Amino acid sequence: MSREKxxxxxxxxxxxxxxxxxxxxxxxxSLEVGENEFVALVGPSGCGKSTLLYMVGxxxxxxxxxxxVDGRSVEGPGPDRGIVFQHFALFPWKTVRQNVLxxxxxxxxxxxxxxxxxxxxxxxxxxxxxxDVYPSQLSGGMKQRVAIARTLAIDPGVLLMDEPFGALDxxxxxxLQEELLAIWGRTRKSVLFVTHDVREAVYLADRVAVMTARxxxxxxxxxxxxxxxxxxxxxxxxxxxxxxxxxxxxxxxxAERAEGLPGR
Amino acid sequence: MxxxxxxxxxxxxxxxxxxxxxxxxxxxxxxxxxxGVLALWWRLFTEGEIYTHGGASLLxxxxxxxxxxxxxxxxxxxxxxSRPVRRALxxxxxxxxxxxxxxxxxxxxxxxxxxxxxxxxVIFLGCLLPVVLSSFNGANGxxxxxxxxxxxxxxxxxxxxxxxxxxxxxxxxxxxIRIALALSFVLLVSSEMLxxxxxxxxxxxxxxxxxxxxxxxxxxxTVAALGFAADRGYLALVRWALRWREA
Numbered sequence: 001m002s003r004e005k006x007x008x009x010x011x012x013x014x015x016x017x018x019x020x021x022x023x024x025x026x027x028x029x030s031l032e033v034g035e036n037e038f039v040a041l042v043g044p045s046g047c048g049k050s051t052l053l054y055m056v057g058x059x060x061x062x063x064x065x066x067x068x069v070d071g072r073s074v075e076g077p078g079p080d081r082g083i084v085f086q087h088f089a090l091f092p093w094k095t096v097r098q099n100v101l102x103x104x105x106x107x108x109x110x111x112x113x114x115x116x117x118x119x120x121x122x123x124x125x126x127x128x129x130x131x132d133v134y135p136s137q138l139s140g141g142m143k144q145r146v147a148i149a150r151t152l153a154i155d156p157g158v159l160l161m162d163e164p165f166g167a168l169d170x171x172x173x174x175x176l177q178e179e180l181l182a183i184w185g186r187t188r189k190s191v192l193f194v195t196h197d198v199r200e201a202v203y204l205a206d207r208v209a210v211m212t213a214r215x216x217x218x219x220x221x222x223x224x225x226x227x228x229x230x231x232x233x234x235x236x237x238x239x240x241x242x243x244x245x246x247x248x249x250x251x252x253x254x255a256e257r258a259e260g261l262p263g264r
Numbered sequence: 265m266x267x268x269x270x271x272x273x274x275x276x277x278x279x280x281x282x283x284x285x286x287x288x289x290x291x292x293x294x295x296x297x298x299x300g301v302l303a304l305w306w307r308l309f310t311e312g313e314i315y316t317h318g319g320a321s322l323l324x325x326x327x328x329x330x331x332x333x334x335x336x337x338x339x340x341x342x343x344x345x346s347r348p349v350r351r352a353l354x355x356x357x358x359x360x361x362x363x364x365x366x367x368x369x370x371x372x373x374x375x376x377x378x379x380x381x382x383x384x385x386v387i388f389l390g391c392l393l394p395v396v397l398s399s400f401n402g403a404n405g406x407x408x409x410x411x412x413x414x415x416x417x418x419x420x421x422x423x424x425x426x427x428x429x430x431x432x433x434x435x436x437x438x439x440x441i442r443i444a445l446a447l448s449f450v451l452l453v454s455s456e457m458l459x460x461x462x463x464x465x466x467x468x469x470x471x472x473x474x475x476x477x478x479x480x481x482x483x484x485x486t487v488a489a490l491g492f493a494a495d496r497g498y499l500a501l502v503r504w505a506l507r508w509r510e511a
Contacts, residue, residue, distance in 0.1 A: 077415035089409035093431045093508045103417030136510035
């Protein structure tokens with residue numbers, strides 16, 4: 001097995017909402033993501049999967065356990081870990097091109113080269129011709145492609161994705177899943193991908209980690225062993241259906257617990 | 265055609281005004297005729313008196329407003345950015361917010377005299393809080409994923425403040441400034457009416473006390489026209505500054 005790109009060890013997290021009692025969000029979570037590996041994290045809503053992703057991103061303080069990326073412990077956000085959010089998080093006052101240029105500028109790249117790189121990534125997500133419009137003029141799918149281009153342009157070793165297609169309609173989601181696989185096939189990043197969509201997880205990932213209801217723990221980690229490259233037709237194969245069923249059963253148990261329904 | 269329709273109620277109102285005073289429904293001492301007011305307005309312009317008063321007023325309102333915008337944005341954003349600053353300023357803001365700023369006019373006159381300075385100070389103090397509060401709320405309401413995105417793209421604290429927080433808070437800051445703009449006219453006119461040697465507010469009260477009602481109305485017209493033009497001009501500026509927002 002390839003060496004770990006992301007190593008999460010015994011991480012716990014408690015947060016205190018502005019009003020109310022402290023909430024135990026994560027409990028003793030350990031997980032690793034290998035070099036060039038695509039790991040999906042699924043679980044019922046509220047199980048803390050996004051919280052875990054934010055901790056790998058360095059956006060939330062780490063008080064219990066440790067997280068290593070490339071062997072270095074995470075101390076805060078950094079350009080070695082790119083992130084894509086569900087609601088795109090584009091800078092609305094910047095044009096598409098300016099959004100992609102921003103990170104390159106922060107990396108200290110010289111202007112002519114910046115422009116070239118930005119264009120290459122905008123071409124990659126098929127947004128040529130939209131460089132000078134503002135995000136408000138784009139569809140949801142296009143916005144998310146800008147966000148992906150912006151994140152990949154600075155070439156982070158790790159790509160963190162927080163339900164990136166959760167706000168899109170079903171058709172657009174399907175197209176972007178295929179596009180993401182194609183891009184990932186070429187750029188080969190280590191990906192940690194949070195979703196509540198089991199089929200999405202099975203379709204995209206090498207391994208799928210299932211989390212329990214709050215406080216989130218890792219319930220199981222399953223190898224998908226589906227052939228790559230994967231076209232959309234993989235989703236009709238018996239292996240795909242079988243894996244999806246298997247994971248869905250695990251997630252369902254936890255979802256029922258989260259909803260307070262009697263199991264089994 | 266559309267614009268003509270929009271201004272129809274205003275035109276009807278003006279026609280009713282002219283009729284009311286011409287036909288003697290209302291005594292001239294209470295409501296001078298519109299035509300008389302317009303004639304006097306014209307004279308104020310041709311004789312140049314209006315420029316001295318208008319110039320003094322615009323200087324005061326402009327200086328007070330500009331100061332309040334500068335200081336207000338800095339304070340509001342610092343309040344949201346730094347906990348010690350917020351702790352220090354929040355009680356002060358809470359006390360000053362409900363205080364009618366016009367109550368400060370007499371005090372400021374005693375301290376600063378009846379010239380430009382006291383007017384600028386009143387306008388500055390009155391306009392400051394709307395700008396502080398809108399900047400504070402705007403900066404506080406910035407979507408955390410915008411800040412996180414910038415951080416993971418390599419932006420430091422200062423860049424985030426300048427390049428993310430301020431532009432993201434801009435819509436709210438600009439609407440606070442619009443309130444401040446309207447307030448600046450209120451405070452300008454009331455402070456000039458109370459005690460001054462020049463200015464449009466002074467002109468209104470001076471002409472009124474002298475019994476020159478046509479002139480007084482003409483001065484009121486001038487203030488109203490300036491206020492309207494300032495607001496429209498400001499809205500055009502806002503539209504341009506926020507052109508990135510969806511229509």
